Amino acid sequence: MKKILSFASKVPMLWLVLACGLAMGLLWRPHQVIAQWVVTILVAISLIDTLRGMIDDVRHGHVGVDILAVVAILSTLAVKQYWASWAVVLMLYSGDAIEQYANNKAQGNLTLLVEAAPQVAHVVDGGREARIDGHSLPEESDWKTVPVAQVALDDLLVVKPGETVPVDGEMVSPSATLDLSTINGEPMPRQFYEGSQIMSGAVNGSGTFLMRARQLSRDSQYQRILNLVRSAQSSRATVVKTADLMAVPFTVLAFIIACVAWIISGEPTRFAQVLVLATPCPLLIAAPVAYMAGSGRLAKAGLLIKTQDVIENLGRVSHIFFDKTGTLTVKRPQVTHVDMADQQSAEWETGQVLAMAGAVESYSVHILANGITAAGNRVEEGRTRQGDARFKAQDVQEEAGNGVRGLIDGHTVRVGRMAYVSGGDPAVSESAFAPLAPDEMAAYVSIDGDVTARIVMKDVPRDDAAQTIADLHALGIERLSMVTGDKEESARVIADQVGISDVHAGLFPEDKADLIAEAAKAEPNREPWWDRWLSKFVGESITRSITLMVGDGVNDAPVLAAADVGMAITDGTTTAASESAQAVIMNDDIASLPRSIAIARRTKRVMLQAVLAGLSLATVGMLCAAFDLIPVVVGAFMQEAIDVVSILWALTALLGSGLNLPGIPWVRVRHPCG
Incomplete structure (x- = not known):
C-alpha cells in the first residue's frame, strides 16, 4: 500500500483526469454543457502542463515533440469530440505513469546500490x-x-x-x-x-x-561506486540521442498523413483521428528505457558502467586485449616457496619472514601483494594458535613500481625489487639466489637493510579463464590478444593454458597503448546487422574496429583509457579502477565479460525491436484512421496500447541475454510476437 501511495503521489494529474472523467459520466445526460466545460478546463490545464514540460525537455537537450499531443487534444476539442479529448488527456498522463514505472523498473538494480549507501x-x-x-x-x-x-x-x-561501514x-x-x-x-x-x-x-x-x-566519505570506495552509478543514470547513449532526433521526421509524417486525410475526405474529424494515433513514445521512451534496463542488467551481472555509450561499444567489440597478471590469472599469485639468504637463515625463520612481509604488503596495491599477504596470513594463523602475537606494520610507505616498507617490532622491513630492498647496494644482486623458472616471479625481503629472503610466486590462470575465452569465440569475437610486461616465456605459458595465440610480452604501458591504437584501425571481423543500419544515422564508420582492454585497474590506467572500452576487473576494493576505466567488473569474475557483451548486444537489439514495432504499429494505425476505419475515441486508447507494447518490450532488456553459451546459464527469452 505504501508503494502504491508513493507512486500515486508522483502522478497527481492522472488522478485529476480520472476524477474529471467520473464527473463527466455523471453530468453528461442531465447537464451535458457542464460536462463539456469540465473537459475544456481539463484540456486547458493539461496544455499548460504539457507546454511547460516541452520547454523543460528542450532546456535539458531533449527534443520536445509533445506538439503531437497538443494538436491532437486541440483538434478533438475543435470537432467537439469531448470524450476523445478526455481520452487523449488520459492517455497523456497514463503514459507518464507508465514511463515512470518503466524507468523505475529499468533503474531498479542501480537504485538498490544508491539506497544502500552509508x-x-x-x-x-x-x-x-x-x-x-x-x-x-x-x-x-x-x-x-x-x-x-x-x-x-x-x-x-x-x-x-x-x-554498513561508513568510510574507508x-x-x-x-x-x-x-x-x-x-x-x-x-x-x-x-x-x-x-x-x-x-x-x-x-x-x-x-x-x-x-x-x-x-578516507573522507566523498573519497571512499562506496562513493566511487555511486559516482559510476549516477554517471550511468544521467548519461544518454548516442543511439538514444539519435532516436530523439528521429522523432522529428515521425512527427512531420504524422501531420502529413493527417492533413492529406482531412483534405481528401473533407472531414476535419479525420485530422483528429490520425493524430490521436500518432505516438513518438517508442523513440522518446522505449529507446532510453531499453538502455537504462541494459545498464541495470549489467549491474546485476557485476558490471558497472560510466556512460550508456559503453553499452553500444560493448555490443560492437571486435578486438579484446587482456592484461595477464590479475586479469587472466588469479588476483593472488601463489607463493610456492621462500628462499632464505645464507647469512640470514640462522637469525630469522622462514615463517617469520613470510608473516612480516605479509603484514607490510597488506598495505600495498601491487598485484603481487595479495599473494604474499594471503601466505603471510596463513602463517600468522598458525603463530597465533601457538600464542604468538600477530605482526603489525606501522609507518608503511609504498614506492610505486619498486616496493613497500614498514616498521614491525622496531625492525625496518622492505619487500619488493632487489635494488629497492638492498638500498641500491651493487654488491647485492639477484644472482645470490638460484635462477627462477620461466613462469615464476619473485619479491625480495630485507630486514634492517640486510637482504633476508626471496619469496617465489607462481602465476596460475583463473579457473574460468579458458571457458571465458571459449565463450568469446562463441560470440564471434576472434581477435583476442594478451599484452603484458612480463617475459615472453611466462606469458606464453599462461596464454597456451587459456587459449590465446596472440601474445605481446615485455611491453611498457605506452607500448600497450600504441598497440591498441593501431588495432583500432583494422577492419572488424563481423558486426551485427543493426550496427550497419544504425551507422547510417549515427554517422559512425562501419569499418573501424572497436577495441576493449581488460585489466586490473591499478597499473593499467593509461592502457584502459586508450581503448574504446576500458574494463577494470576488481574485487570491489580497488578504488583506482573507477578512475581509469569506463566499465568496472565489481565481482572479480572474468566470466562477466562475455555475459556483458551478450547483454549489450541484446539491449541494442531489444531497443531496435521496440522502436521499430512501436513506430510500425503507429504508422499502420494512422493509415487506418485516415480511411475512417478507427473511431477517434478508440484511436486514443489504441495509441496507449502501442506505447505499452513498445515500453514493455524495451523492459525485456532486463531479462536474460537470449543466448545459451556453454558455461553461461542464461534463460532464453521469447518476445510477445514470437
Whole structure:
C-alpha cells in the first residue's frame, strides 16, 4: 500500500483526469454543457502542463515533440469530440505513469546500490578516546551519531552489528566479519583483522568493532561506486540521442498523413483521428528505457558502467586485449616457496619472514601483494594458535613500481625489487639466489637493510579463464590478444593454458597503448546487422574496429583509457579502477565479460525491436484512421496500447541475454510476437 501511495503521489494529474472523467459520466445526460466545460478546463490545464514540460525537455537537450499531443487534444476539442479529448488527456498522463514505472523498473538494480549507501557514522568523542585501549569498546554515551559526511580523517568509529561501514578505514579491533556482497557480490563473508584495510559499503556481521577513518566519505570506495552509478543514470547513449532526433521526421509524417486525410475526405474529424494515433513514445521512451534496463542488467551481472555509450561499444567489440597478471590469472599469485639468504637463515625463520612481509604488503596495491599477504596470513594463523602475537606494520610507505616498507617490532622491513630492498647496494644482486623458472616471479625481503629472503610466486590462470575465452569465440569475437610486461616465456605459458595465440610480452604501458591504437584501425571481423543500419544515422564508420582492454585497474590506467572500452576487473576494493576505466567488473569474475557483451548486444537489439514495432504499429494505425476505419475515441486508447507494447518490450532488456553459451546459464527469452 505504501508503494502504491508513493507512486500515486508522483502522478497527481492522472488522478485529476480520472476524477474529471467520473464527473463527466455523471453530468453528461442531465447537464451535458457542464460536462463539456469540465473537459475544456481539463484540456486547458493539461496544455499548460504539457507546454511547460516541452520547454523543460528542450532546456535539458531533449527534443520536445509533445506538439503531437497538443494538436491532437486541440483538434478533438475543435470537432467537439469531448470524450476523445478526455481520452487523449488520459492517455497523456497514463503514459507518464507508465514511463515512470518503466524507468523505475529499468533503474531498479542501480537504485538498490544508491539506497544502500552509508548515511550515518558513530564517532567516538575525542575527550573519551584516551580511555579506549583499541580493543575495548566504548560505552554508548562515549560516542555520537553524525551524518557520514561529517566524519573526519583519523576519527575513531564504532560499527554495530548489521550496520554498513561508513568510510574507508583501518580495523582497530582484533577482528571482524564483513559482508562484501553490496560492493562486489561476494557471497561469503570475509574475516578482517587488526590493521586490515576495510572498505565503505561492507556490512558488519554479528559483533561491534572499532575502526579508524582513513578516507573522507566523498573519497571512499562506496562513493566511487555511486559516482559510476549516477554517471550511468544521467548519461544518454548516442543511439538514444539519435532516436530523439528521429522523432522529428515521425512527427512531420504524422501531420502529413493527417492533413492529406482531412483534405481528401473533407472531414476535419479525420485530422483528429490520425493524430490521436500518432505516438513518438517508442523513440522518446522505449529507446532510453531499453538502455537504462541494459545498464541495470549489467549491474546485476557485476558490471558497472560510466556512460550508456559503453553499452553500444560493448555490443560492437571486435578486438579484446587482456592484461595477464590479475586479469587472466588469479588476483593472488601463489607463493610456492621462500628462499632464505645464507647469512640470514640462522637469525630469522622462514615463517617469520613470510608473516612480516605479509603484514607490510597488506598495505600495498601491487598485484603481487595479495599473494604474499594471503601466505603471510596463513602463517600468522598458525603463530597465533601457538600464542604468538600477530605482526603489525606501522609507518608503511609504498614506492610505486619498486616496493613497500614498514616498521614491525622496531625492525625496518622492505619487500619488493632487489635494488629497492638492498638500498641500491651493487654488491647485492639477484644472482645470490638460484635462477627462477620461466613462469615464476619473485619479491625480495630485507630486514634492517640486510637482504633476508626471496619469496617465489607462481602465476596460475583463473579457473574460468579458458571457458571465458571459449565463450568469446562463441560470440564471434576472434581477435583476442594478451599484452603484458612480463617475459615472453611466462606469458606464453599462461596464454597456451587459456587459449590465446596472440601474445605481446615485455611491453611498457605506452607500448600497450600504441598497440591498441593501431588495432583500432583494422577492419572488424563481423558486426551485427543493426550496427550497419544504425551507422547510417549515427554517422559512425562501419569499418573501424572497436577495441576493449581488460585489466586490473591499478597499473593499467593509461592502457584502459586508450581503448574504446576500458574494463577494470576488481574485487570491489580497488578504488583506482573507477578512475581509469569506463566499465568496472565489481565481482572479480572474468566470466562477466562475455555475459556483458551478450547483454549489450541484446539491449541494442531489444531497443531496435521496440522502436521499430512501436513506430510500425503507429504508422499502420494512422493509415487506418485516415480511411475512417478507427473511431477517434478508440484511436486514443489504441495509441496507449502501442506505447505499452513498445515500453514493455524495451523492459525485456532486463531479462536474460537470449543466448545459451556453454558455461553461461542464461534463460532464453521469447518476445510477445514470437
